[in-house]
Amino acid sequence: MTNKRSTIKDIARKANVSIATVSNVLNDIDVVKPKTRQHVLQIASQLNYVPNLRAKQLQSGQTKMIGFFCNSISGPYFNPLAESIAKIAEENGYGINILLSNDQSMLRRNILGDLVDGIIGFEDLITDKELQLIRTNRIKAVFIDRIIQDETIGSVVFDSYQKGKEVTDYLIQQGHQKIGFILGKDDIYDSNERFRGYKTAMEKANLKVNPNYIFKGEFELEPAFQVIEQFLTTTARKDYPTAIIAGNDLSAIGAYRAIKQQKIRIPEEISLVSFDGFDLDSPHRPNLTGIHNPIVEQAKFAVEHLIAMIHNQTPGKVQTIEGHFVVGETVQQRAEER
Known part of the structure; x- marks a missing residue:
């Protein structure tokens, strides 16, 4: 037996009212007693009536969905x-379509396939080809981790350089001169800007940036753990940096585990600082020193700015948090050691 989906005609028939009355009620139009x-x-x-969202989308020209890539x-x-x-999208009447993929063809299908009204995306997923498609087709987009501004494109970034x-x-004020840095992935805005700020401060203090102290951590826990572990196990303790700046919190956790595994004391032997949304109350490690970024504020701007662009209320703009x-x-x- 096939279960037939109920329609507004079925509701009207059973309720003994017109289809127009049912439509007004279901669309929350305040003209019905x-x-x-x-x-x-x-x-x-x-x-058990469920509205035909696809039909509503065709009528309105909107999906009421936001793509998060x-x-x-x-x-x-x-x-x-x-x-x-x-959460913020839901509060504004939108759902989220999350795409976890590095497949550029799938990404293009989602961008151009009218599956969402606009997108929020990261720099490493959106290549120049996808960016050109977004511009040409006037897709509304907000980028996180990239400064870019156009009529239909905005961005929200942290003040990573500063x-x-x-x-x-x-760290320099605390007497540290041998300072290392754990990089993220290539060409990621936050990683590049944080590293640029590090180099500026070192140069201003007339301190050498030791290439042996620059580590590739990929913004991930395991790569950061491995690169720090390898350095610590192949380098004499006298040649360790006295402090390490982790480019993000996952890198910091990986570095912390590698340092503790080698029975090196934090912060007595190596100090550690981090960025982003680290949990300062974690029972697994001491409270990290570093930059705590307001992630909710970043999300709020991204969603609300995107929705404003979807409704043609504003052109794209850049927000630094x-x-x-x-x-x-x-x-x-x-x-101090000289």
């Missing part, structure tokens, strides 16, 4: 970001 409205809704519930939604940054984007400089200045320096337990002052 309260008693009739309650009766229609009761019949709709009895018939990223490589991962796990970890102390991506997880709260994805949750915040979904904060990269700030954490390095702080300021992180907050947090003094934790992973930096120790050192006597």
Whole structure:
């Protein structure tokens, strides 16, 4: 036996009202008497009526969906970001279509296939080819981790250069001169800007940037763990940096585990600072010192700016969000060494 999907005609027939009355009730148009409205809704519930969203989308020209394109939604940054984007979108009447893929053809199908009204995406997923498609087809988009501005394109970034400089200045003020840095993936805005701030602070203090202290951590826990572990096990302790700046929180966790595995004390022997949304109350490690970025604020701007562009209320614009320096337990002052 085939279960037939209920329609507004079925509701109208059983409720003994017109199709127009049912339509007004279901679309929340306030022209129906309260008693009739309650009766229609009761019949709709009895018939397990589900609106045909595809038909509504065709009528309105909108899907009421936002595409969120990223490589991962796990970890102390991506997880709260994805949750915040979904929550804020829902508050504004939109759903989220999350695409976790590096497949550019799939990405293009989602961008151009009218599956979403606009997109929020990351730099490493959107190549120049996809960007040109977005511009040509006037797709509404907000980029996280890339500064770009166009009539239909906006972006929201953290003040990564200033904060990269700030954490390095702080370590220098604490007497550190041998300072390492864990990079993220190539050509990622936040990684590049934080590293640029680090180099600026080192140069201003007339301190050498030792290439042996620059580590490729990929913004991931395991690669950061491996690169720091390899360095520590192949380098004499006297040649260790006295402090390491991790480009993001996953890199910091990986570095922390590698350092502790070698029974090196934090912060007595190596101080450690980080960026992004690290959990300062984690029972698995001391409270990290570093830049705590307001991830919810980033998500709020991305969603609300995108929706405003979808409704042609504003052109694309760039928003820079300021992180907050947090003094934790992973930096120790050192006597200056020259």
